[in-house]
């Protein structure tokens with residue numbers, strides 16, 4: 001009878017260990033896609049000043065005109081027309 005009790009405890013521990021492991025691996029799977037974009041988002045972006053108003057905008061979002069960079073197309077039009 002004591003042997004059966006120990007066997008039952010061992011089975012429960014093994015079941016608990018296996019479900020716990022699969023849960024943690026699922027969390028790892030779920031965490032990976034969330035972590036992937038983070039380095040991209042945290043990359044330092046070059047900031048440029050708008051030639052019209054002086055507002056600093058990321059280089060990728062700046063509008064480039066003939067005379068320089070602008071925060072928006074409206075300021076490019078105003079400065080260059």
Ligand SMILES: [Zn+2]
Nearest residue numbers: 050053071075
């Ligand atoms: Zn501007």
